[in-house]
Amino acid sequence: MNTADLGLPVDVPSTALFTDQYELTMLQAALRAGTADRRSVFEVFTRRLPSGRRYGVVAGTGRVLDAVENFRFDADLLAFLREQGIVDEPTLEWLASYRFNGDIWGYPEGEVYFPGSPILRVEGSFAECVLLETVILSILNHDSAIAAAASRMSASAGGRPLIEMGARRTHELSAVASARAAYVGGFASTSDLAAGFRYGIPTVGTSAHAFTLLHDTERDAFRAQVDSLGSGTTLLVDTYDVAEAVRTAVEIAGPDLGAVRIDSGDLLLVAHRVRQQLDELGATKTRIVVTSDLDEYAIASLAAAPVDAYGVGTQLVTGSGHPTCSMVYKLVARARSADPQDPLIPVAKKSMGAKSSRGGRKWAARRPDAYGIAEAEVIGTGTVPAELADHRLQVELVRSGEVVAREPLDAARARHTAARGALPMSSVQLSRGEPVIPTEYV
């Protein structure tokens, strides 16, 4: 499937240049050395969760599949590589016909993960796999960071809907991916129209302070908004005086006013006052939306407040303190040739510090306790023990270059809710802590 068929507003003719130069120079050297076609296994994993976090959320898998399919070197890109002398002619020739023809298995989107979880496994020749490193990591590191923040926020919101509205605080295309990841993590809607267009995420939005300031009075502004958008709209009540604005709002829209939005001040206090005032004015069904610099802690602190929905911007798109994950893409095994009979040899960096990794092609399973609650992330390189066979985490995503696991975004969103629900209750504690289940290597 071409991305154009997906209604992508930002057409991506190729993802092939979202790539660090060294992937191409390694390819060139390996082609010349005759090692480029060695059968290889790369794995994506992280050595640790962001400090204090109890679980991670896999997001971006669907975008990875798009990126792999669209990883093609067209004439313009090849001309650029030639002009800049980045790789030699034999390499350019090889790139011209590049298509990923290998296999990809991985945790399905929305699943949770822990330190060491083999989130994605890419198998094929060294050459075809190494090229994908940068773009796969870009997508998974970004989208998973946003989804993790979204998941904590949605757990804190306890069923009240969350609106993603952080587009203005991040790169314009990160914003689209962030809205998507937030939806996977449990958000209900987004302000970002491109995210609605590209991914079908519900979009919302009514007005900003500028609209009130444009008009000669707040009353004029509310009247203009209700005339055009109906009484079900959301009126922003904190441009001048909140109590006066709420009175004016109900006077103009009537008791059927959809919602009021509060974007500044002590939200806990103001929400209580506004609720009382709305009720006294008979607008008992008018909802209260709050939107000022919220994060998971602020959301939790409003649990007892009469708030009906939260709008979250900056802290969502910046991962609430952790704007990226530390996922890496490592060669973990390779053969001495392209021959499928040639055995895979586990490999791993062995040098200083905490950067060493475990070689070998891995499986992963989440072992449940007697009540069905997860008790360990089990990772191994040999045969999967029979008792874990039904609890394996990796699914087939790409078979011989063909994507076999497309799914609607709602499937990933539902999977996340289920996966989080099967973790110990302490997973949704906001306090800093260790991963909620241990990683065991067998």
Add this chain to the structure above:
Amino acid sequence: MNTADLGLPVDVPSTALFTDQYELTMLQAALRAGTADRRSVFEVFTRRLPSGRRYGVVAGTGRVLDAVENFRFDADLLAFLREQGIVDEPTLEWLASYRFNGDIWGYPEGEVYFPGSPILRVEGSFAECVLLETVILSILNHDSAIAAAASRMSASAGGRPLIEMGARRTHELSAVASARAAYVGGFASTSDLAAGFRYGIPTVGTSAHAFTLLHDTERDAFRAQVDSLGSGTTLLVDTYDVAEAVRTAVEIAGPDLGAVRIDSGDLLLVAHRVRQQLDELGATKTRIVVTSDLDEYAIASLAAAPVDAYGVGTQLVTGSGHPTCSMVYKLVARARSADPQDPLIPVAKKSMGAKSSRGGRKWAARRPDAYGIAEAEVIGTGTVPAELADHRLQVELVRSGEVVAREPLDAARARHTAARGALPMSSVQLSRGEPVIPTEYV
């Protein structure tokens, strides 16, 4: 100019949907109320710098100009808005012929800024200006955050070249913008090929640990790399044992080996040992590149180490703790009609908390002391005092919808070096502090 003419690898047919839905619903309500064509002035500014930072860096201006030019609603986008019922038919009709025809003035790219600095001023009808809010903020908030981190890192590096290599830690297109912003902030090159293709930024890169692990021995790997990329290449020496790798590297490449890269361990200690070993082996011109989780503090701590270049990834693309700026786009003045004779009325939100702002169309100047060093950011709404006339900061960027201030990226990069150089010396202290000059309102 269409973005396609710029050789954009990711074609952006339109930037119009990188927009919060409320910009469009406000437009609809204002069209109906007859207020949409009121002459308006919006300004971009920030109320504060990120905690502890001493100056900000304007970056993304060139991308803003691209975005404004390409802000067009084509048939696909209009069909989406119609199907989703986001705006009504009169609004869709208005959008179909939308072109920004107003004026934009702003701080030129690479300039520094302070709390309150009117970084961008957008003037035109309310309707044409309000639509641009989201995409302008996305670009400036992201790119300026990255450039600020880059600037601190380049000041710390004291003339040694910095390589941007964070693509894998951020969204694939944020990565391209990050490489661009890093270049403005003083970086020398990037690993990101798309940034080279799109913006002409020099690209670099040779090999990763996977290349060593692919081969049966480190010696085989080094031989393969030198055979293909020449002895001027950079060999990665920390896959197994550094001392042995350095010995092997010089044996294979000879004393003309271009560089070795160290990506783990105690960089200060290892760099000294490697330098000594290289010198003893006669490879006195072989450079040392270090690349492990660097930020401005780690770079500064290596000032006395024999390091020739720094590669920076995660901390660069995440703004070194501040992945976004808090720039806002506010209506600061508007008339009661479209008539140019109708006076502009300053407007500002007046509600609770720290979110109020100053109304009025502003000028800005940076007042130098007797030695030419900046001593204050002066902002006013009236006439510019004669003594500040030559120190004004805003330049014309767009005139009646036409971009008039395109410039090569090198101009922004040079401007940043000059602007930072004209600040008090304490601007480049890494310790947390107040903005290095005060903002004065006159």
